[in-house]
Amino acid sequence: MCQLLGLNCKTPTDATFSFTGFCQRGGLTDHHADGWGIAFFEGRGLRHFVDHQSAVESPVAELIRRYPIKSRNIVAHVRKATQGDVALENAHPFVRELWGHYWVFAHNGDLKDYHPHLHGSFHPVGTTDSERAFCWLMQQLAKSHAGMPSVHELTLTLHELVPQIRRFGNFNFLLSNGQALWAHASTSLYYLVRQYPFAHATLSDQDLSVNFADINSPDDRAAVVVTTPLTSNETWTAFATNELKVFVDGAPTDATLS
Numbered sequence: 683m684c685q686l687l688g689l690n691c692k693t694p695t696d697a698t699f700s701f702t703g704f705c706q707r708g709g710l711t712d713h714h715a716d717g718w719g720i721a722f723f724e725g726r727g728l729r730h731f732v733d734h735q736s737a738v739e740s741p742v743a744e745l746i747r748r749y750p751i752k753s754r755n756i757v758a759h760v761r762k763a764t765q766g767d768v769a770l771e772n773a774h775p776f777v778r779e780l781w782g783h784y785w786v787f788a789h790n791g792d793l794k795d796y797h798p799h800l801h802g803s804f805h806p807v808g809t810t811d812s813e814r815a816f817c818w819l820m821q822q823l824a825k826s827h828a829g830m831p832s833v834h835e836l837t838l839t840l841h842e843l844v845p846q847i848r849r850f851g852n853f854n855f856l857l858s859n860g861q862a863l864w865a866h867a868s869t870s871l872y873y874l875v876r877q878y879p880f881a882h883a884t885l886s887d888q889d890l891s892v893n894f895a896d897i898n899s900p901d902d903r904a905a906v907v908v909t910t911p912l913t914s915n916e917t918w919t920a921f922a923t924n925e926l927k928v929f930v931d932g933a934p935t936d937a938t939l940s
Contacts, residue, residue: 684774684790686871687758688856688907690863690929694752695904696897697722701746701758702885717761717773720746721786722753723860728784732773736760755858759788771808775856776816778804780823781830783859787816790909791852791868812855815847819857833862833935837928840864844926856907863929865907867921872911874918875933877903883913903932 689697701720718740719732733740759774775788789812796811802824804817819840826839840857847853848868857864865871876883878901880894907929911918921927927934 684788685760685909686788686790686854686856686865686907687756687909687912688788688858688863688865688929689753689756690858690905690907690932691754692903692932693901694724694754695902697751697753697756698749701751701756717770718759719761719773719775719788720756720758721775721777722751722756723784723786723858724753726783726860728777728786728860730775730777730786732770732775734770734773755786755860755863757786757788757856757858757863759790769808772810772813774812776813778816778820780820780859781827783830783861785820786856786858787819788812788856789815790854793847793850793853796847796850811850815853815855818847819843833928833930836862837864837926840866841926845924848924854909861930862935863905863907864926865921865929866924866926868924870909871907871921872909872918873905873907873921873927873929873934874916875903875905876916877932882915884915885913905929905932905934 717734721728721730731742731746733742757775761774775786778785793811793815796814798814798818800817800821802821804820806813806817822843823839844866852868854868854871855866876894880898882891882893884891
């Protein structure tokens, strides 16, 4: 299946280190070679890049590795196709607008015979189970709230909606509206929080290390969520099965549910 990477940060943070290691899984150190994508928020705006080529071969991915990404919320994905052709419209993450905010979603899993009734403003462009699930979530959130609710209220609503999807199969996902990062694990997700005092980190998928003390201030903090740990010398915490976590300002919040 696919691989997920998400970052939620207290201040705009450089994600080049994590993205560089993550890209190696898109056809080099792993077999997720059916497309890739990344979306990162800059204020209320969003930069969104996807490609049907593998992340290790894509010239767009090379551009992003050289781009000075500074963001508080980032969602990235490398795809191993289970449903839907290898095509640009099927590359994650997917983006929609709701309540005047961009929403970004990426999924790892396989939802069998999942064809929800979509009757509102949200319809898939591609042919993946993932995009259908995202459209249904957006539709149900719009039905449940007249305007943008608090992060806590959104988490409670997602806690009610997610089981209705995961009964069709594996539903590991990342979701962000630029204010928070929601992450749900059916099978495999891990996270860590990098904060003061910062230390060295070494990538598992590439011979590259960085001393975060050299590039961060004491007030910085970043939560990293990934399908399998990105680094070999940091302590990663596994999600419990069917656990939904929400990260705000670089840390998990009390709204986490399971």
